[in-house]
Amino acid sequence: MLTNFKIDNFKSLTDFSLPGDESSLGKFVCLIGLNGAGKSTVLQAVDFVSQLVIGDVSKWLSSRGWERSDLVGKGSKKRNINFSMHFLVEGIGDLTWVGSYNSQQGRCTKEELSFVPFPSLKDDGFFPTRSVVFNFESGVIRDNAGWRRDVGDYTGSVFNKFKAPSSGANRNDVVAIYLLRYVLRGVKSLELLSPQLMRRSSKGGGDVGVGGETLAAFVYGLSPQEKEQFFEKLLEFYPRLDSASSKSGKYGWKRFFISERYENSTELDARHVNDGLLRIAAIIAQTVAKTPPRYDDAKVNPQQRGYQFVLLDEIENGMNPEVVERVVKYLLEVRQQVFVTTHSPLILNYLADDVARKSVFLIYRRKDGSSGATRFFEIKDVADRLELMGPGEAFLDVGLERLGAKLSRS
Structure with missing residues (x-):
């Protein structure tokens, strides 16, 4: 499960973090906000980073009619997109991947992959039972056990086609690379459903x-x-x-x-x-x-x-409210972690209050035009309303335009 996601210089996402605090994302994540706030961009960013490990960024860009230059923030002089993802791999451990993607070269120029096993992880000879770190910079990949190797030509992430078995690295340690491939190849975007x-x-x-x-x-x-x-x-x-x-x-x-x-x-x-x-x-x-x-x-x-992950844009499209309610309840029960965006206050009414507090994030524009994120029901104006109203009514009553303007000034 993806518990924390950070990205900088991807379209309108500048120094962007989800959830934006020290807590973790849940199994269901719902993004709300005005048109143009950056909700769809968040889904695109998660999907883009996953493509770096899958190794097919060109095809991904082509499906959207984009060029690599379209990925970086408009007006930005920087060409690198910096990101980090933290995963909780159930029953196994914590996996953190940090990287810097150069949009001109079409690949990551710096990466760090770290794996910390759970104390309860069984020593079965397959998973590493100690902390493992792989660092990549200047064409050389190293681990924290002293192994190193020069890397040839590649696109996206150095880990996408890295031949771990023949690399000479510790057999157990390279399982961390396989885990990264596993979790990111598990991302499925349905944002372009037609x-x-x-x-x-x-x-x-x-x-x-x-x-x-x-x-x-x-x-x-x-x-x-x-x-x-x-x-x-x-x-x-x-x-x-x-x-x-x-x-x-x-x-x-x-x-x-x-x-x-x-x-x-x-x-x-x-x-x-x-x-x-x-x-x-x-x-x-x-x-x-x-x-x-x-x-x-x-x-x-x-x-x-x-x-293991499903991304859905504007979940209510083409459906009447009764059907949408069933869709939300269905998605709350599936085995995958689900990210959705919506403009409909009804969606929030289909969530229990405790789920809404944890799962709903407001995406808004800051003073500089970049996108920010905050848990919607932790905003004081909204939290006060939730004491008296349902989540959807609080959504309608607070006024997203006014709330966004207030947040952008803070």
């Missing part, structure tokens, strides 16, 4: 795609148990559904179909399915899917990816 893309036929994919374009093929490749769970969860949102599945057509192209229990009802393919149902289908499919074990049967998609 119903038009989800209506397409597709042949294959390890997930639903950047914009949902491989939804049909992905649903088709789920295991029988995952397909059953997928339909059961979708049925909770749309009780009239009689079926929801993907079928294979000519040349292996898959298309998503649904049918509903009405008189004279017929099966509809994705071209005629409403936007909200498609968005929910993509969210459920991605959250029920797990990475299949190597020994799994041939009916399962071998490229299938199971993620």
